[in-house]
Amino acid sequence: xxxxxxxxxxxxxxxxxxxxxxxxxxxxxxxxxxxxxxxxxxxxxxxxxxxxxxxxxxxxxxxxxxxxxxxxxxxxxxxxxxxxxxxxxxxxxxxxxxxxx
Amino acid sequence: xxxxxxxxxxxxxxxxxxxxxxxxxxxxxxxxxxxxxxxxxxxxxxxxxxxxxxxxxxxxxxxxxxxxxxxxxxxxxxxxxxxxxxxxxxxxxxxxxxxxxxxxxxxxxxxxxxxxxxxxxxxxxxxxxxxxxxxxxxxxxxxxxxxxxxxxxxx
Amino acid sequence: xxxxxxxxxxxxxxxxxxxxxxxxxxxxxxxxxxxxxxxxxxxxxxxxxxxxxxxxxxxxxxxxxxxxxxxxxxxxxxxxxxxxxxxxxxxxxxxxxxxxxxxxxxxxxxxxxxxxxxxxxxxxxxxxxxxxxxxxxxxxxxxxxxxxxxxxxxxxxxxxxxxxxxxxxxxxxxxxxxxxxxxxxxxxxxxxxxxxxxxxxxxxxxxxxxxxxxxxxxxxxxxxxxxxxxxxxxxxxxxxxxxxxxxxxxxxxxxxxxxxxxxxxxxxxxxxxxxxxxxxxxxxxxxxxxxxxxxxxxxxxxxxxxxxxxxxxxxxxxxxxxxxxxxxxxxxxxxxxxxxxxxxxxxxxxxxxxxxxxxxxxxxxxxxxxxxxxxxxxxxxxxxxxxxxxxxxxxxxxxxxxxxxxxxxxxxxxxxxxxxxxxxxxxxxxxxxxxxxxxxxxxxxxxxxxxxxxxxxxxxxxxxxxxxxxxxxxxxxxxxxxxxxxxxxxxxxxxxxxxxxxxxxxxxxxxxxxxx
Numbered sequence: 001x002x003x004x005x006x007x008x009x010x011x012x013x014x015x016x017x018x019x020x021x022x023x024x025x026x027x028x029x030x031x032x033x034x035x036x037x038x039x040x041x042x043x044x045x046x047x048x049x050x051x052x053x054x055x056x057x058x059x060x061x062x063x064x065x066x067x068x069x070x071x072x073x074x075x076x077x078x079x080x081x082x083x084x085x086x087x088x089x090x091x092x093x094x095x096x097x098x099x100x101x
Numbered sequence: 102x103x104x105x106x107x108x109x110x111x112x113x114x115x116x117x118x119x120x121x122x123x124x125x126x127x128x129x130x131x132x133x134x135x136x137x138x139x140x141x142x143x144x145x146x147x148x149x150x151x152x153x154x155x156x157x158x159x160x161x162x163x164x165x166x167x168x169x170x171x172x173x174x175x176x177x178x179x180x181x182x183x184x185x186x187x188x189x190x191x192x193x194x195x196x197x198x199x200x201x202x203x204x205x206x207x208x209x210x211x212x213x214x215x216x217x218x219x220x221x222x223x224x225x226x227x228x229x230x231x232x233x234x235x236x237x238x239x240x241x242x243x244x245x246x247x248x249x250x251x252x253x254x255x256x
Numbered sequence: 257x258x259x260x261x262x263x264x265x266x267x268x269x270x271x272x273x274x275x276x277x278x279x280x281x282x283x284x285x286x287x288x289x290x291x292x293x294x295x296x297x298x299x300x301x302x303x304x305x306x307x308x309x310x311x312x313x314x315x316x317x318x319x320x321x322x323x324x325x326x327x328x329x330x331x332x333x334x335x336x337x338x339x340x341x342x343x344x345x346x347x348x349x350x351x352x353x354x355x356x357x358x359x360x361x362x363x364x365x366x367x368x369x370x371x372x373x374x375x376x377x378x379x380x381x382x383x384x385x386x387x388x389x390x391x392x393x394x395x396x397x398x399x400x401x402x403x404x405x406x407x408x409x410x411x412x413x414x415x416x417x418x419x420x421x422x423x424x425x426x427x428x429x430x431x432x433x434x435x436x437x438x439x440x441x442x443x444x445x446x447x448x449x450x451x452x453x454x455x456x457x458x459x460x461x462x463x464x465x466x467x468x469x470x471x472x473x474x475x476x477x478x479x480x481x482x483x484x485x486x487x488x489x490x491x492x493x494x495x496x497x498x499x500x501x502x503x504x505x506x507x508x509x510x511x512x513x514x515x516x517x518x519x520x521x522x523x524x525x526x527x528x529x530x531x532x533x534x535x536x537x538x539x540x541x542x543x544x545x546x547x548x549x550x551x552x553x554x555x556x557x558x559x560x561x562x563x564x565x566x567x568x569x570x571x572x573x574x575x576x577x578x579x580x581x582x583x584x585x586x587x588x589x590x591x592x593x594x595x596x597x598x599x600x601x602x603x604x605x606x607x608x609x610x611x612x613x614x615x616x617x618x619x620x621x622x623x624x625x626x627x628x629x630x631x632x633x634x635x636x637x638x639x640x641x642x643x644x645x646x647x648x649x650x651x652x653x654x655x656x657x658x659x660x661x662x663x664x665x666x667x668x669x670x671x672x673x674x675x676x677x678x679x680x681x682x683x684x685x686x687x688x689x690x691x692x693x694x695x696x697x698x699x700x701x702x703x704x705x706x707x708x709x710x711x712x713x714x715x716x717x718x719x720x721x722x723x724x725x726x727x728x729x730x731x732x733x734x735x736x737x738x739x740x741x742x743x744x745x746x747x748x749x750x751x752x753x754x755x756x757x758x759x760x761x762x763x764x765x766x767x768x769x770x771x772x
Contacts, residue, residue, distance in 0.1 A: 017121030039435035113469025218288035
C-alpha cells in the first residue's frame with residue numbers, strides 16, 4: 001500500500017506557509033530562524049517527493065546541498081545573535097525585549 | 102484564448118495561496134482559543150511574593166563559549182552528509198572521488214585551522230581573545246590543533 | 257550496479273572562481289599559521305593579485321569564447337558563455353577596486369583585514385558561480401556562498417550597533433528569500449523533471465504543460481527570490497538599513513557584486529528555462545520594474561542620510577536593469593549587462609568617497625555634514641559630484657549610455673509607456689543626486705541647524721559636533737593613495753567609456769549574443 005504522493009506535496013506546502021507566516025508574524029529572532037529552517041525543510045520534502053514521483057535521483061541529491069546550506073546559514077545567524085548579545089552584556093532581558101521591537 | 106488561459110493557469114496558484122493563508126491563520130486562531138484563558142499578571146510573574154521589587158533584572162551569566170563551540174560543531178557535523186554518499190560509492194569513483202573528497206577535507210581543515218588559531222575552540226579564561234594575537238605562533242597553533250583533534254578522537 | 261560515469265570537467269571554465277576560492281583558502285591558512293596578524297599590505301596585495309589573476313583568466317576565456325563559441329561542462333551544470341565571462345570580468349574588477357578601497361579603511365577602523373579579504377573573495381567566487389551556473393541547484397549554491405559571506409561582511413563593524421542590526425535584518429530576509437527560492441526550485445523541478453536550465457527549457461518548449469499551477473507557482477517563487485537579492489520593490493525593504501549599517505567599502509562591494517550575480521542569474525534562468533512562459537510572467541515583472549524605478553527614485557529624494565539615499569538610488573538602478581529582463585531580447589540583455597558593469601564601477605567609486613567622508617569612525621553620513629565640502633575639500637567634492645552626476649545619467653558618462661541602452665531596448669520591444677515612465681523616474685532620481693551637489697557647492701562652510709527640525713534626531717553625533725566647531729578639521733580623513741587610485745580608476749572608466757563608448761558597448765553586445 002502506498003500513500004498518494006500529492007499528500008506529501010500538500011503537507012510540504014502547508015509546512016512552508018506555516019514557516020513563512022511565522023517568519024512574518026513572530027518577532028523573536030530565534031523563532032524566525034526556526035521558521036526559515038521549517039521553510040527549507042518543507043522544500044526538501046517536496047524535492048524528495050518529486051524525486052520519487054519522477055524516478056529521478058537528482059532531487060534527493062539536491063536535498064543534501066540544501067541541508068548543508070541551511071546549517072551554514074543558521075550558524076552565521078546564531079553568530080550574529082551572539083555578537084549582538086555580547087555587546088550589550090549588562091542587560092540581557094532588556095535586549096531580548098528590544099529585539100522584539 | 103490567451104486571456105482565458107491566463108485566468109485558468111493562475112487559479113491553482115491562487116488556491117494554494119488561499120489554503121496556505123487559511124491554514125496558517127486558522128492555526129493561530131485555534132491556539133488563541135485553546136490556550137489558557139488567563140494571562141499571567143505581573144504580580145504572578147514576580148520571583149518573590151513580597152520585598153523590594155527588583156528595578157531591573159540581575160545580569161545573567163551568558164557563556165558565549167558554549168554557543169561558539171556548538172555552532173562550530175553544527176558545521177563540522179553536517180559535513181558528514183557529503184562523506185557518507187562518497188563512502189558508499191567510492192570504489193566506483195576511483196581516484197577522481199578520492200581527490201575530490203581530499204580537496205573538500207583540506208578546505209574544511211583550513212577552516213578548522215583558522216578557528217583554532219583565533220582561539221575559538223580554547224576553553225578556560227579567554228586570554229587569547231582579550232589579549233589579541235601576539236602570543237600565537239605557528240608551532241602553538243599546530244600543537245593546539247593536534248590537541249583538539251586528539252580530544253575529538255577520545256570523545 | 258551501474259558504473260558511475262564521471263562527467264567531464266573543464267577546469268578552464270571554472271578557472272576564475274577557482275582562483276578566487278583557492279586564493280581565499282590559502283589566505284585563510286596563512287592568516288592562521290603565521291606568528292602575528294597578517295599585515296594589511298599582504299592581504300590587500302593578495303586580494304588585488306587574485307583579482308588580477310581572475311581578470312586575466314577571464315580575458316583568456318573571452319578570447320576562447322570568441323574563437324570557439326560557448327560550451328558547457330560538468331554535465332551541463334556550468335557554462336562558459338557571454339554572460340559568464342561578463343560576470344567574471346565585472347566581478348574581478350570589483351574585487352580589485354574593493355580591495356584597494358578597503359585597504360586604508362580597514363587599517364583606520366582597526367578591522368582584521370585578512371578576515372575582510374577572505375570573505376570578500378569567497379563572496380565574489382559565489383557571484384562567479386551564479387554567473388556560470390546552468391542548473392538551479394548550482395545557482396542556489398552560488399547565491400548562498402555570495403550571501404552568507406556578505407552577512408558576515410555587513411556585521412564586520414563590531415563597534416557599531418547599526419552594523420549588527422543591519423546584518424541581522426539582511427540575514428533574516430536573506431534566509432527567507434533563499435527558502436522561497438529553494439521552494440521555487442522544488443516546484444519547477446516537479447513540473448519539468450529537471451533542475452538543469454537547458455533541459456527545463458527544451459522540456460517546456462516541446463511539451464504543453466497540462467497542469468501549469470506547479471510551474472507557475474515555481475516561477476513566481478523563483479522570481480520573488482531573485483527580486484529579494486536584487487532589491488526590487490516590493491522586496492526592497494532591507495536595502496536602506498543594510499546599506500546604511502554595513503561598513504562603507506562593504507556597501508560598495510554589495511552594490512556591485514551582489515547585484516551582478518543576482519541579475520545575471522535572473523537573466524539566465526528566465527531566458528534559458530522560462531522564455532516560453534514569457535506571456536505569464538512578463539506582466540508581473542513589468543509591474544515590479546515600474547514600481548522599483550519609481551519607489552527607488554521618490555524615496556531617494558526624502559533621505560537625509562547620504563548612504564540611505566544611495567541605497568534607494570540603487571533600487572532605482574535595479575529597476576532600470578530589470579527592464580532588460582522584462583523585454584527579454586538580445587538588445588535588452590546587452591543593455592542590462594552594460595548597465596551592470598558601469599553601475600558597479602560607479603557604485604564602488606561613490607561608496608569609496610563616502611567611506612573617506614564618513615570620518616574616522618565611518619559614522620558621519622548625514623547630508624548636513626557635506627555642507628561647504630567644495631570649499632573644504634575641493635577634490636573630494638568634485639569627484640563625488642561627478643560620480644553622482646554619472647549615476648543620474650549625465651551625457652558623456654557611462655551612466656547616460658547605460659540608461660539609454662536599456663530604454664532603447666525597451667522602446668524597440670514596443671513597451672513605450674514603460675520606457676517613458678522609467679525616464680520620468682530617472683528625472684526624479686536626478687533631484688536626489690543634485691541635492692547632494694547643491695549642499696556641497698552652494699552652502700556655507702558652517703552647517704546651520706535644519707529649519708524644519710525633522711531630521712534632528714536622525715543626525716549623527718558627528719554633525720552635532722560640527723555645529724560646535726565650524727571647520728571640521730578634527731576628524732577629516734585624508735584620501736589614502738590606494739583609495740585615491742581606486743576612485744581615479746572609477747572616474748576614468750566612467751568618463752573614458754562615456755566619451756569613447758565603442759569597446760565597452762561592443763563587449764556587452766557580444767556577451768549578450770553569445771548566450772548559450
